[in-house]
Amino acid sequence: MTQPSFSEVLKNSTWSDHESAEGDGYLKALMAGRLSREAYGEMVAQHYFAYVALDAASRALADDPVAAPFVFPELYREEALARDLETIYGADWADRIEPSLPTRTLVARINQVASWPGGYVAHHYTRYLGDLSGGQFIRMALEKIYGYGPGGGVDFYRFDAVGSLPRFKQEYRARLDALPVDEAEKRRIIRETKLAYQLNTEVLGDLGRIARAEVAA
Template structure:
């Protein structure tokens, strides 16, 4: 018989999507509670700080989305490829508006971004479960809290439509229905309890990499960052 589960560990038979949500709850709160995100949502930053975040996202999504050929070649991985999701082109359009046509020469990636991209190169293009953990963390977040970020960027920072493509998914009319389908695809991955736990560990790592990035961005863009 399986040992009784500890809090946050994979329950026998529990769908992966349910496990990921509970297993990352604390890390989600931590990311959401960083001073960079708090200040962004309170309207206390400037557009240059958001442009910096978009530049970091460009490096991160380039690494994540480079896994596509690997996924397509795998019967189960292929079920996680959605034409509606890739964000690299959208970020390139946003950066052209936010920074200018020569944005590639003007932006720089932070050390936390380099670490995040390196982790993605290690796991997302070699392990379907690892890709699932990172893609879940990014895309379901973009389709959830990301929509609140978009509203703040437009209303408070007056960022024009041409620069919020990252948070605009023309192929997704109803994010909730899309997220339900995404969760069904995650749940259909043939994972045993041990591998589900490895995927949850990787998702916690993904959240931590985001939190580390927000802390570095706070050091650059906030006079006195309040993060621990």
């Protein structure tokens, strides 16, 4: 029997972590159209802080042989998130957002892995492959619910500069399969991916308190 590729092993070893992230109450309420624009904005704000850190890690590792294949300037999200926040909250958006405690924990971990290429790959995979996959369903739902179009609102989920998303994801998985690291490092990357899911799920869990308040109101 042929050995499964690393991209398959990574997905299979972390899919149960994906299910807990997906099953979160905030996302359920959001996707069911039960949250106000401001309450949706709370997640966009938390994404903003996480992606500023993640994209800074990409820049810091652009010349590293392990990380460089996962540095894609066309994926950088800071500008798209700023447009989304301006659409949701207005010109003074920057004064109206702050990182939650779980977001600060996630950002601290991303900053740490900016000096560990394998750890960076784990966080990059968890966020970006998700945004390019399930994120596209989330975008379509939010466009219907809030009436957002291109130019702000859900631009975070738009990757116009990437071209065909299935082709890009195929290439991304090929790069995971070609990672120049040994088996022990691959196991560490899988462990860090599970941690990345957990930290991201805690951010969503914290947002759940907003969903509960809104749904109860």
